[in-house]
Amino acid sequence: MSTEFSITHRVLFAETDMAGIAHFANYFRWMEHVEHEFFRSLGLSVSMQHEGLHVGWPRVSAGCEYFGPLKFEDEVELKMRVVKVGEKSFSYEVDYLLAGRRVALGKTTSVCCSLEGGKMRSIPIPPQIREKLST
Amino acid sequence: MSTEFSITHRVLFAETDMAGIAHFANYFRWMEHVEHEFFRSLGLSVSMQHEGLHVGWPRVSAGCEYFGPLKFEDEVELKMRVVKVGEKSFSYEVDYLLAGRRVALGKTTSVCCSLEGGKMRSIPIPPQIREKLST
Amino acid sequence: MSTEFSITHRVLFAETDMAGIAHFANYFRWMEHVEHEFFRSLGLSVSMQHEGLHVGWPRVSAGCEYFGPLKFEDEVELKMRVVKVGEKSFSYEVDYLLAGRRVALGKTTSVCCSLEGGKMRSIPIPPQIREKLST
Amino acid sequence: MSTEFSITHRVLFAETDMAGIAHFANYFRWMEHVEHEFFRSLGLSVSMQHEGLHVGWPRVSAGCEYFGPLKFEDEVELKMRVVKVGEKSFSYEVDYLLAGRRVALGKTTSVCCSLEGGKMRSIPIPPQIREKLST
Numbered sequence: 001m002s003t004e005f006s007i008t009h010r011v012l013f014a015e016t017d018m019a020g021i022a023h024f025a026n027y028f029r030w031m032e033h034v035e036h037e038f039f040r041s042l043g044l045s046v047s048m049q050h051e052g053l054h055v056g057w058p059r060v061s062a063g064c065e066y067f068g069p070l071k072f073e074d075e076v077e078l079k080m081r082v083v084k085v086g087e088k089s090f091s092y093e094v095d096y097l098l099a100g101r102r103v104a105l106g107k108t109t110s111v112c113c114s115l116e117g118g119k120m121r122s123i124p125i126p127p128q129i130r131e132k133l134s135t
Numbered sequence: 136m137s138t139e140f141s142i143t144h145r146v147l148f149a150e151t152d153m154a155g156i157a158h159f160a161n162y163f164r165w166m167e168h169v170e171h172e173f174f175r176s177l178g179l180s181v182s183m184q185h186e187g188l189h190v191g192w193p194r195v196s197a198g199c200e201y202f203g204p205l206k207f208e209d210e211v212e213l214k215m216r217v218v219k220v221g222e223k224s225f226s227y228e229v230d231y232l233l234a235g236r237r238v239a240l241g242k243t244t245s246v247c248c249s250l251e252g253g254k255m256r257s258i259p260i261p262p263q264i265r266e267k268l269s270t
Numbered sequence: 271m272s273t274e275f276s277i278t279h280r281v282l283f284a285e286t287d288m289a290g291i292a293h294f295a296n297y298f299r300w301m302e303h304v305e306h307e308f309f310r311s312l313g314l315s316v317s318m319q320h321e322g323l324h325v326g327w328p329r330v331s332a333g334c335e336y337f338g339p340l341k342f343e344d345e346v347e348l349k350m351r352v353v354k355v356g357e358k359s360f361s362y363e364v365d366y367l368l369a370g371r372r373v374a375l376g377k378t379t380s381v382c383c384s385l386e387g388g389k390m391r392s393i394p395i396p397p398q399i400r401e402k403l404s405t
Numbered sequence: 406m407s408t409e410f411s412i413t414h415r416v417l418f419a420e421t422d423m424a425g426i427a428h429f430a431n432y433f434r435w436m437e438h439v440e441h442e443f444f445r446s447l448g449l450s451v452s453m454q455h456e457g458l459h460v461g462w463p464r465v466s467a468g469c470e471y472f473g474p475l476k477f478e479d480e481v482e483l484k485m486r487v488v489k490v491g492e493k494s495f496s497y498e499v500d501y502l503l504a505g506r507r508v509a510l511g512k513t514t515s516v517c518c519s520l521e522g523g524k525m526r527s528i529p530i531p532p533q534i535r536e537k538l539s540t
Binding site: 018019020021024025026028029032047056058059060061062063064065066069115118120 | 423424425426429430431433434437452461463464465466467468469470471474520523525
Binding site: 290 | 418428477
């Protein structure tokens with residue numbers, strides 16, 4: 001599958017730590033950010049009503065490898081590519097690019113769930129959503 | 136009113152910024168932390184069912200004055216005191232103490248609300264909750 | 271003084287809380303975000319070398335009033351205006367606008383400091399920086 | 406290697422998201438928290454002077470698997486175990502336990518670095534530090 005989608009993010013002061021670099025946990029927030037903008041670009045939302053169900057995407061795994069630091073005001077490109085759209089799950093990778101050079105690689109898998117009465121239950125990805133994610 | 140309540144917090148690495156000190160926005164998270172522990176100490180929660188209502192406490196104002204920095208691994212005492220329990224609102228202050236010296240002063244006011252069907256509506260503080268907050 | 275400067279921010283999923291709205295502490299990160307973009311727009315940085323000094327701007331106070339909630343994916347305009355450029359201090363306000371309606375009002379004051387050997391010392395705002403902030 | 410070390414953490418309101426559960430990125434902050442408390446328990450710090458060097462531990466990878474949600478006020482036990490102390494690297498896992506049941510599993514690898522003049526350089530883990538980490 002070859003879907004790719006990019007946003008850029010300028011590293012905020014609040015995202016740095018006393019080592020003078022972006023704190024590693026922020027990469028996971030950014031990973032989610034590009035994912036959600038990807039959903040938006042498809043006319044979807046990670047928190048949406050679909051045929052009477054409230055559909056969400058809790059994560060089952062998330063990981064990141066770090067190849068070099070990012071600093072305050074660095075403009076990082078977050079380039080996401082869909083890796084797999086399974087029956088119930090959705091996997092993608094994110095390249096973190098600084099001036100075209102990969103400084104980190106993120107991976108995550110989410111599961112499509114309905115939320116009813118505070119309970120999450122995994123469900124097959126609805127066909128209309130699957131179709132958009134797979135394009 | 137003289138209710139006081141304290142917790143301690145050791146400044147986390149993730150809470151520092153590139154200036155080498157705790158980032159100012161964290162003081163608001165800590166302010167909320169001591170508030171919630173205060174509620175817990177009274178057998179309450181900031182998100183609770185009370186006589187069939189879901190009661191919450193959205194903020195109407197929050198502020199902090201900073202007198203000196205906090206660093207990684209500093210153990211800060213968060214000493215909260217109730218300033219006012221109004222008909223619908225609740226105000227308190229927090230002293231941020233490092234080795235007994237005040238390094239910051241926080242203030243906040245919340246309003247008692249019921250949450251029904253995703254809508255918040257301000258309500259008079261229920262008597263049983265008021266009584267506990269006012270002790 | 272009438273300097274105004276705006277950015278927009280779309281509320282992130284990670285910025286919401288279990289009440290379904292943007293958590294109040296995030297407003298302080300956004301306040302800082304617009305401030306830093308304002309500095310950037312002037313060719314300045316909140317962490318910069320100036321005539322051999324490392325100049326920074328620690329906060330002495332920050333506050334926010336909340337008039338209504340913000341939700342996931344809301345696009346909020348952060349409109350900043352400079353309120354005062356004192357001898358050593360810099361004060362501004364931020365309107366948080368949702369579809370043109372003010373949902374919050376932030377205020378903060380920072381002090382110009384030099385950082386040498388891990389020590390912060392307040393200094394008069396250098397003339398070239400003052401001139402830009404005051405335009 | 407069998408070193409284990411535990412702390413507990415009560416999920417904060419600010420750590421929840423609009424899905425009503427702890428946001429997944431927080432698990433990485435908690436992972437770091439137990440790591441740092443482990444270092445402290447050994448008389449070490451993740452940011453320390455050692456024989457004239459400033460020694461730090463930037464991450465090369467971090468990951469987490471999620472088996473079930475955590476909610477506001479849940480008390481989660483963070484049980485860390487050292488997996489490997491390499492020549493320059495340090496790897497550990499963290500079990501996230503809710504009432505004894507594993508709700509998540511975190512893994513991370515850091516590299517020992519000296520920080521001189523703003524530059525990080527990987528170095529062999531100093532023997533005295535290695536000895537403590539390996540106990």
